[in-house]
Amino acid sequence: MNSIKLSKGELTKQRLLQSAAKEFAERGYHEAKISTIVSNVNLTQPSFYLYFKNKEAIFQxxxxxxxxxxxxxxxxxxxxxxxxxxxxxxxxxxxxxxxxxxxxxxxxxxxxxxxxxxxxxxxxxxxxxxxxxxxxxxxxxxxxxxxxxxxxxxxxxxxxxxxxxxxxxxxxxxxxxxxxxxxxxxxxxxxxxxxxxx
Amino acid sequence: MNSIKLSKGELTKQRLLQSAAKEFAERGYHEAKISTIVSNVNLTQPSFYLYFKNKEAIFQxxxxxxxxxxxxxxxxxxxxxxxxxxxxxxxxxxxxxxxxxxxxxxxxxxxxxxxxxxxxxxxxxxxxxxxxxxxxxxxxxxxxxxxxxxxxxxxxxxxxxxxxxxxxxxxxxxxxxxxxxxxxxxxxxxxxxxxxxx
Amino acid sequence: MNSIKLSKGELTKQRLLQSAAKEFAERGYHEAKISTIVSNVNLTQPSFYLYFKNKEAIFQxxxxxxxxxxxxxxxxxxxxxxxxxxxxxxxxxxxxxxxxxxxxxxxxxxxxxxxxxxxxxxxxxxxxxxxxxxxxxxxxxxxxxxxxxxxxxxxxxxxxxxxxxxxxxxxxxxxxxxxxxxxxxxxxxxxxxxxxxx
Amino acid sequence: MNSIKLSKGELTKQRLLQSAAKEFAERGYHEAKISTIVSNVNLTQPSFYLYFKNKEAIFQxxxxxxxxxxxxxxxxxxxxxxxxxxxxxxxxxxxxxxxxxxxxxxxxxxxxxxxxxxxxxxxxxxxxxxxxxxxxxxxxxxxxxxxxxxxxxxxxxxxxxxxxxxxxxxxxxxxxxxxxxxxxxxxxxxxxxxxxxx
DNA sequence: AATGAATGAGAATTCATTCAT
DNA sequence: AATGAATGAATTCTCATTCAT
Known part of the structure; x- marks a missing residue:
């Protein structure tokens, strides 16, 4: 349904959000690791900061x-x-x-x-x-x-x-x-x- | 009621437990800091380990x-x-x-x-x-x-x-x-x- | 005086040099950021490397x-x-x-x-x-x-x-x-x- | 002259200050690395924070x-x-x-x-x-x-x-x-x- | 019973730089 | 001529924990 074409970047951002939801759900805010969030999406840490200012930002x-x-x-x-x-x-x-x-x-x-x-x-x-x-x-x-x-x-x-x-x-x-x-x-x-x- | 004489060590342990309960209650397990727990009781960090094996132990x-x-x-x-x-x-x-x-x-x-x-x-x-x-x-x-x-x-x-x-x-x-x-x-x-x- | 026609690329290079001078002047070499230099000229970071080998090069x-x-x-x-x-x-x-x-x-x-x-x-x-x-x-x-x-x-x-x-x-x-x-x-x-x- | 006995901690702090002066003098504030400051004194990085709140603090x-x-x-x-x-x-x-x-x-x-x-x-x-x-x-x-x-x-x-x-x-x-x-x-x-x- | 001093492990974040298009 | 997307390498700082006394 949501299959409007997403640019690669937008897609990556969505995948990061998904991954973050999972990580936050499983471990809570403080125990959630950015390293886990990104590696679940096969990305490196700096890429994370391309899409979100910081951990707090993706959470919010x-x-x-x-x-x-x-x-x-x-x-x-x-x-x-x-x-x-x-x-x-x-x-x-x-x-x-x-x-x-x-x-x-x-x-x-x-x-x-x-x-x-x-x-x-x-x-x-x-x-x-x-x-x-x-x-x-x-x-x-x-x-x-x-x-x-x-x-x-x-x-x-x-x-x-x-x-x-x-x-x-x-x-x-x-x-x-x-x-x-x-x-x-x-x-x-x-x-x-x-x-x-x- | 609970005024059975406690040795100094036992007393310190009780005070640590109290302090820990407060700290854990306020911040949750992971955000709770040993440094806060001990300093609320005017103790140094190593003293903590005299009474509890580690953070997990006092929590349990x-x-x-x-x-x-x-x-x-x-x-x-x-x-x-x-x-x-x-x-x-x-x-x-x-x-x-x-x-x-x-x-x-x-x-x-x-x-x-x-x-x-x-x-x-x-x-x-x-x-x-x-x-x-x-x-x-x-x-x-x-x-x-x-x-x-x-x-x-x-x-x-x-x-x-x-x-x-x-x-x-x-x-x-x-x-x-x-x-x-x-x-x-x-x-x-x-x-x-x-x-x-x- | 310097109004000999510059190709677009040469112009961009000049603008980068200007922007860099400003940034280096304000923050010194190490604190100067390529990202600032380019964004002041409405360019993306990779473009920078079209004109200069690296940060050191534009400085020199x-x-x-x-x-x-x-x-x-x-x-x-x-x-x-x-x-x-x-x-x-x-x-x-x-x-x-x-x-x-x-x-x-x-x-x-x-x-x-x-x-x-x-x-x-x-x-x-x-x-x-x-x-x-x-x-x-x-x-x-x-x-x-x-x-x-x-x-x-x-x-x-x-x-x-x-x-x-x-x-x-x-x-x-x-x-x-x-x-x-x-x-x-x-x-x-x-x-x-x-x-x-x- | 300054040979009033210093406790080990005070001595360490002095040595850190010396080391920091050298490092800051040689490289300037931003390029100075805490890792260099401590290693010149044979200390690990966390020890630094025992004596100073952060890099800015030792500088000041x-x-x-x-x-x-x-x-x-x-x-x-x-x-x-x-x-x-x-x-x-x-x-x-x-x-x-x-x-x-x-x-x-x-x-x-x-x-x-x-x-x-x-x-x-x-x-x-x-x-x-x-x-x-x-x-x-x-x-x-x-x-x-x-x-x-x-x-x-x-x-x-x-x-x-x-x-x-x-x-x-x-x-x-x-x-x-x-x-x-x-x-x-x-x-x-x-x-x-x-x-x-x- | 308690402390001064120190550390290992790890986390977030920044930045110059590159690749493919 | 220029960009979207991504990364390697650092660096500061935090915290539970230990050692020697």
Missing amino acids: ELISHFRKQLIPFVERTYDIAKMPHDEVPQRIQIGLSHLFQFFASDPNLTKVAFYHSEQGEEFRLVMIEMMASIFKHYQEVGLIRSSLFIEVAAEGFIAMLDRFTYRIILTNERDIDTLAKQMSDTFFYGILAERKQN | ELISHFRKQLIPFVERTYDIAKMPHDEVPQRIQIGLSHLFQFFASDPNLTKVAFYHSEQGEEFRLVMIEMMASIFKHYQEVGLIRSSLFIEVAAEGFIAMLDRFTYRIILTNERDIDTLAKQMSDTFFYGILAERKQN | ELISHFRKQLIPFVERTYDIAKMPHDEVPQRIQIGLSHLFQFFASDPNLTKVAFYHSEQGEEFRLVMIEMMASIFKHYQEVGLIRSSLFIEVAAEGFIAMLDRFTYRIILTNERDIDTLAKQMSDTFFYGILAERKQN | ELISHFRKQLIPFVERTYDIAKMPHDEVPQRIQIGLSHLFQFFASDPNLTKVAFYHSEQGEEFRLVMIEMMASIFKHYQEVGLIRSSLFIEVAAEGFIAMLDRFTYRIILTNERDIDTLAKQMSDTFFYGILAERKQN
């Missing part, structure tokens, strides 16, 4: 690329608040599934962004914000119970999302859609057999 | 200390399965609160163990195991709904626990008991206003 | 160009020895002024040649030689006092010339002719109010 | 050491202005000789300070200031001719001082006292046989 370029994809993704998700009410649970579940899919589509990048960058927390906060706003909306229209602590629920939701993302990235053991469904079910309905609100 | 000693406290703690929690049924939700909530308190009692150590060590995942898995076994028990006796996906629920519960632990450690902004209560509530009862199981 | 070409101008200049100055005696002081002063002007006409080149090249000392020695020979001549004909130490005087004269050249190059604050006059005056008549030779 | 320590010696030296020289008038020429000559001797006492350091540091010009300016103030004083009391251009003379004097210092440092060929005498003679009495002020 990765993060920035991730952000450029994540933020619009999140913003689109706000639209869930405009759906017909009876579809909402399913819509959230589908949204969740999409997020998982997005994260799984470039596991190295996701890992770097969430677990090896200082901006990781910022990304989480953005998502928590988003969930809180959705929850709040549906609480107002009565779809979500009034006794729910929105902030805690939103943060809890993202905590689960985060956790299962991590699992998906590390092991390909699970079917993403099923996972989204099961997590949603747990989160929507709670665990108790009969409701006896506190 | 911290982790091992954490494990020695965590595992029994977790094992005791299994007892929740023996409680009278109607107290269970509250019991879980109390257990959660205790865990939070334990983690908050030595934030540096907790941070190192969970977020800077390879064993962090192991600790999480132990806790997930525990929750799964508790949930399973109560599902069998009908306290927990039969449609719940135990594994997902257990992992989700620990994900939340993990997240809020992180928040507690970083910022002292919240009342732990309240947080435990709100998280439990969310988790037990879900978010929807009326139950319409999928 | 600058020095050699300077020498080609300086030596004849100096040789012409020997003619002062053939002047009518009563004009000599003024002639020397005029010669000095011309030298200053010559050096000021291409400050970058002068700076490189005198202060950033190993040949700088050679240039000074040539000028000292010249002054010594002039002084000697006039000492023989009685215009210069017999008690003067020719070598020291010649070297001292060039030392001053050197210093004021440096000032002129760095700051355009002074009127060159006036400076030449004041320096000559100092040098010809000494500083004391009444002569009481030692 | 040399310059600062030079300044600490030069400034008081210069200040003492102001006292020439308080001497009986008929001794002045000789006194200046003696002062000059002392300066030469001081510079010659640590040629490497002098070379670094004057010819390889950005502060070199500052040192020259201080000395020019000093000479100007002395000249001015003696012009006021009639010892120095009123037609002299003080600033130019002072700068010219230091230019000569500078030049002969350079010669002394590079080659041991001359007797310092004689040189001081000859330079003073040239400077005090000028070069012309009979005075015919312009």
